[in-house]
Ligand SMILES: Nc1ncnc2c1ncn2[C@@H]1O[C@H](COP(=O)(O)OP(=O)(O)O)[C@@H](O)[C@H]1O
């Protein structure tokens with residue numbers, strides 16, 4: 287089971303001029319096994335939503351709730367949220383100097399499972415995950431995200447998704463900056479994850495391109511810190527044809 | 540917390556054309572003790588050092604009968620021996636050292652014996668020559684002179700391993716013959732009450748490769764000056780340093796790469812971590828590129844990771860250039876706390892905050908530890924870093940109890956009590 291419920295979420299960031307509200311009442315439910323796409327213009331608050339769900343300390347929750355299978359997510363620390371079954375593929379993955387990918391993956395897997403993975407199968411799993419994402423096996427000895435190309439960073443995020451096997455994955459613009467081959471590779475990884483029993487996906491994107499490879503059950507248009515409209519796949523096609531103008535104008539009007 | 544990075548002096552200083560240069564990098568040295576005044580603490584080279592805690596080593600403390608035991612392993616073809624009389628006198632200054640401090644002049648003038656490490660020409664020593672210096676009494680002020688002589692085209696690693704309690708002033712002279720390949724590692728793993736003032740002076744021969752690694756963990760006050768000059772063109776020096784200062788400790792490292800010959804190289808990387816009230820570290824990186832030293836390359840870097848409040852890290856790169864004809868010269872200096880974005884990234888993968896901090900600290904030192912390039916030391920350094928972390932960052936994690944006693948994962952220094960077996964870490968260290 288995996289049900290992520292976001293209800294009337296309000297979030298601020300601290301600025302020099304005091305707190306600034308970025309999320310202005312987001313309500314969204316991802317039921318067991320569903321994939322939801324969130325589409326919105328730059329600066330509409332998509333990353334803020336992703337980070338707030340993951341618990342980034344920069345963001346302050348001023349109202350609303352987030353629950354995973356009924357459990358209050360907002361009262362958990364960042365690592366507790368991950369252990370509860372949330373995963374965030376970041377728009378800008380962070381370099382961690384001196385920490386090898388394999389050490390990082392093993393430490394994360396151990397933390398999530400509460401016990402060390404069986405060495406033999408684990409090494410096999412890691413190699414398979416890397417290979418499926420077109421990452422060389424020597425990748426394991428490199429330092430986390432250090433010197434990775436943009437595409438490698440994104441593929442590494444999806445390798446983690448497959449290995450750590452969360453309940454719900456939030457993918458923040460995993461498609462941005464990828465060429466068409468890398469986009470396909472990454473999409474296949476996400477689809478393998480979706481094929482597992484009951485996995486939820488919140489797919490944040492600026493472009494409709496990735497939706498050709500990862501078919502969402504629902505599409506939400508995100509503007510000015512909240513969901514402006516929700517619908518099925520067809521909503522993405524409308525956005526493709528007309529852009530965000532209609533929604534953005536509605537906000538500024 | 541005070542974090543200072545004195546970057547003003549770090550700007551390139553292009554010295555004037557004439558021969559006399561007004562700089563502390565050009566002192567007139569002397570073997571005569573009377574030529575050196577007792578320092579007041581205001582001098583450039585003493586301004587960071589708490590003289591009061593030196594127990595008179597910088598001034599006129601009596602050099603007493605040694606309370607330090609010295610032991611070493613034997614390696615084929617290598618002579619390691621305490622020598623005295625004429626032979627000892629003949630070794631004073633073999634690195635080209637002319638003392639520029641009173642204490643160093645006193646050591647060379649007064650210490651009756653010298654520990655000689657003699658590696659003949661064309662000799663390759665497979666295993667490290669390890670000298671253990673174990674202090675037994677910090678109440679005894681003492682001094683020592685070590686002379687290392689590496690013949691032309693020899694290859695060797697020497698490890699000076701300092702442990703226990705001691706109050707010692709030590710001059711270590713290193714003569715690296717032409718074409719030799721030499722590594723000298725000095726580990727300061729002292730007890731809390733130790734005071735250690737040392738000067739390591741190396742003269743690097745033509746086309747020789749010299750690596751010096753200064754590793755300081757323990758002691759109340761540790762100050763080391765690691766200096767290099769060049770005996771001919773083509774010599775290369777790598778100066779590495781790793782230190783971890785706890786509450787109340789003063790750890791000071793100064794390097795001086797004096798480019799006295801053309802086409803020579805110096806590359807320095809010092810990294811330190813600080814934790815606890817009044818932990819104080821100092822790094823001063825002096826590089827002088829003399830007029831003759833055309834076509835040289837130099838780079839120096841110091842990074843400090845501040846783990847708690849109440850620490851102070853001083854970091855001063857200082858580059859003086861007297862010739863315009865250089866291949867490359869650069870420096871970097873940074874002092875910072877944990878990077879929140881790194882911690883967030885690791886935590887978002889389920890890793891607890893303390894585990895994440897431990898990963899980051901190990902990561903901070905890992906590449907440097909590998910650069911030291913002595914496998915037997917690598918493992919010990921990882922262990923020591925872990926033990927240092929246990930004092931603060933991991934205090935509540937209780938990982939140290941399990942660490943090192945876990946039969947299933949003896950080398951897994953990155954795994955906590957509930958962490959995974961060693962996989963890449965144990966297998967991958969001596970890459
Ligand atoms: N620290 C901050 N100070 C001020 N404004 C911020 C800060 N962080 C984010 N914002 C603003 O919040 C808005 C939403 O940003 P973000 O969530 O990154 O949008 P998106 O991911 O949709 O492009 C933007 O207008 C951005 O400028």
Ligand SMILES: [Mg+2]
Nearest residue numbers: 332333377459
């Ligand atoms: Mg964004």
